[in-house]
Amino acid sequence: MTEERNQDARTRAADNLVSIFERQIIDGTLAVGKPLPPEREIMQSFGVSRTVVREAVQTLSTKGLVDARPRFRPVVRTPGYDAAIEAVGSVVNRLLTVPGGVRNLFELRIMMEAALVRDAALNADKNHVARMKQALADNEAAISDSQRFFETDIAFHRVLYEVPDNPVLPPIHQAYTDWLSSHWTRMPRDPEHNHVNYRAHSRIFESILFRDPDAAELALRYHLDYAWNQVRQTFAEP
Amino acid sequence: MTEERNQDARTRAADNLVSIFERQIIDGTLAVGKPLPPEREIMQSFGVSRTVVREAVQTLSTKGLVDARPRFRPVVRTPGYDAAIEAVGSVVNRLLTVPGGVRNLFELRIMMEAALVRDAALNADKNHVARMKQALADNEAAISDSQRFFETDIAFHRVLYEVPDNPVLPPIHQAYTDWLSSHWTRMPRDPEHNHVNYRAHSRIFESILFRDPDAAELALRYHLDYAWNQVRQTFAEP
DNA sequence: TGTGCATTTTTGTCATACCAAATTGAAATG
DNA sequence: CATTTCAATTTGGTATGACAAAAATGCACA
Incomplete structure (x- = not known):
């Protein structure tokens, strides 16, 4: 496939995902108010396991970038103070x-x-x-x-x-x-x-x-x- | 004890763990500077899977309550502004x-x-x-x-x-x-x-x-x- | 007593499976 | 044609098991 060799062995795979999503949210690739792709889709497009995807989403949620109600797709949050x-x-x-x-x-x-x-x-x-x-x-x-x-x-x-x-x-x-x-x-x-x-x-x-x-x-x-x-x-x- | 029936189906199990740890960190049960118990130990004592434990720890880390360097045990962080x-x-x-x-x-x-x-x-x-x-x-x-x-x-x-x-x-x-x-x-x-x-x-x-x-x-x-x-x-x- | 190495834990990640809830879309209804 | 109903499908939440690599441990050795 394309090249995805980013395992520094020092950084968690989930952290990479988080920064990628942070960028995409800021530059608008992931539009405000729209849900993130399904977890299974994300794992395919980034070649990681669902475990990693979930940890990344969890982090984004805690950071306040997405709104992740249980059982619902995480939604990109409106930037607000x-x-x-x-x-x-x-x-x-x-x-x-x-x-x-x-x-x-x-x-x-x-x-x-x-x-x-x-x-x-x-x-x-x-x-x-x-x-x-x-x-x-x-x-x-x-x-x-x-x-x-x-x-x-x-x-x-x-x-x-x-x-x-x-x-x-x-x-x-x-x-x-x-x-x-x-x-x-x-x-x-x-x-x-x-x-x-x-x-x-x-x-x-x-x-x-x-x-x-x-x-x-x-x-x-x-x-x-x-x-x-x-x-x-x-x-x-x- | 062994019984932990608290799955509201509305709340994530990981969130429960997070609040428990937050309490324990604040009241000193988990001392500052000391590492959290191993994940496998936590899952046994709370009767949850490792997935849940990891998500909880991840959240605590993002919230700044523990310091979780990759590959190291998460350490309870000194409360600081x-x-x-x-x-x-x-x-x-x-x-x-x-x-x-x-x-x-x-x-x-x-x-x-x-x-x-x-x-x-x-x-x-x-x-x-x-x-x-x-x-x-x-x-x-x-x-x-x-x-x-x-x-x-x-x-x-x-x-x-x-x-x-x-x-x-x-x-x-x-x-x-x-x-x-x-x-x-x-x-x-x-x-x-x-x-x-x-x-x-x-x-x-x-x-x-x-x-x-x-x-x-x-x-x-x-x-x-x-x-x-x-x-x-x-x-x-x- | 201090040090180096082999052994054991422990974390990070993956794969798979299952349930229940949410979503979807088609069928039925007005 | 709009609306409701409901079954099929998708998706998130959780559990389990496995494995490599790094860290912690303890033991033998100097």
């Missing part, structure tokens, strides 16, 4: 278990959102302001309902990630809430705390309205430091 | 190929570093300042050597990521340079541009010395916007 986030999921979960892990991630979040509120204070347009106002109203209306308050809380913060109009940011917000929510939800939640948090949101919003980035950053740090203290107490993190 | 970054590598590479991908990532970087220089202006201690000064000197000395200038450029920025003393940040810097370097390196590099960039670094450093976060942010944005224009021209990105 959420897929990237998803790919780190398990590693991050492990990081959260190491000492200081939650703290480190939370601090990163504070730093990001501080930058975001500054940006919002400078660049938020009428549309964004309106959405923040709405989110804030929903937040206030939910003070007595801790579950709904939690959701509207997240929604308020999400608007901040939408202001810069960078599609990378919303998935990052999603990731933060996913990763930290299990800790977040354990902190004491009652109308009193909710009220404090609503007031904080309110101050952030006002500072943005006044186009005052310093005040906005200050208000946000105050807000998230308060939240962090709650989380810390719940976990007795140092 | 670099492993997380590594896990997103292939997805990010794909993102860089979509329209505006480089731009979005670069903007995220600008936002991050803007926050970092503000933080440095407020919180950098003598140690950090000394290292920045050293990095700046190295940078100046390399103006005539574009290759070395590139390296010292990166080193200067890296110090910014070290100031907040958050172990998440340096790997992020590493990731940025890895992902964007292929684009970065294609932009025109000559002593003249190097000089401009050195001057920019210098201004950033001075602003940090003066404890002036606004000036620092301004200098950094000017610097990175300049850099972005170079990259953009090289690629004709919109």
Whole structure:
């Protein structure tokens, strides 16, 4: 047949397949949304066993390049920033278990959102302001309902990630809430705390309205430091 | 025990194994640095075929939880923020190929570093300042050597990521340079541009010395916007 | 005690088989 | 002609067995 001598004895055959598919996915030979060829077909065209094919597909799936539901043909996934986030999921979960892990991630979040509120204070347009106002109203209306308050809380913060109009940011917000929510939800939640948090949101919003980035950053740090203290107490993190 | 009837027919057996191993790795049953049991041992203790075991191990490897060099026993990996970054590598590479991908990532970087220089202006201690000064000197000395200038450029920025003393940040810097370097390196590099960039670094450093976060942010944005224009021209990105 | 080699494990790969679920296409139905 | 039904076929998930090559092991030897 054609030449297929690529067994380096140092590299796995499956890894070769993976890089080939990665290339084909990027250059469009394998179109987005279309399924991969059947495993038996792949093994023939590459001259490898099905074992190898399956391992390759498995890797592609874990990397987030294809969507491989059990029993269905793997489908080439739409390139999206959420897929990237998803790919780190398990590693991050492990990081959260190491000492200081939650703290480190939370601090990163504070730093990001501080930058975001500054940006919002400078660049938020009428549309964004309106959405923040709405989110804030929903937040206030939910003070007595801790579950709904939690959701509207997240929604308020999400608007901040939408202001810069960078599609990378919303998935990052999603990731933060996913990763930290299990800790977040354990902190004491009652109308009193909710009220404090609503007031904080309110101050952030006002500072943005006044186009005052310093005040906005200050208000946000105050807000998230308060939240962090709650989380810390719940976990007795140092 | 011997009974393991958990085949939902909706879930892959390998996925079950993966979650089991994930748990065992997190709770320490599988110690960091130690190899996983031999495949044949695993298949016996879980009552699955070797096919399944191999797929599970493959997934763990892709997820970055174990280090699986070919022909060697997979070793449980030290939890590290670099492993997380590594896990997103292939997805990010794909993102860089979509329209505006480089731009979005670069903007995220600008936002991050803007926050970092503000933080440095407020919180950098003598140690950090000394290292920045050293990095700046190295940078100046390399103006005539574009290759070395590139390296010292990166080193200067890296110090910014070290100031907040958050172990998440340096790997992020590493990731940025890895992902964007292929684009970065294609932009025109000559002593003249190097000089401009050195001057920019210098201004950033001075602003940090003066404890002036606004000036620092301004200098950094000017610097990175300049850099972005170079990259953009090289690629004709919109 | 340290070292080199033969033996045993163990991984990487292949081939084959079987079941159950998904897909397909034809037949039946409205 | 469009739609539904259902049986035949395809395909993915898993199991088993086999074999070469590389790694781990242990033993004899210096």
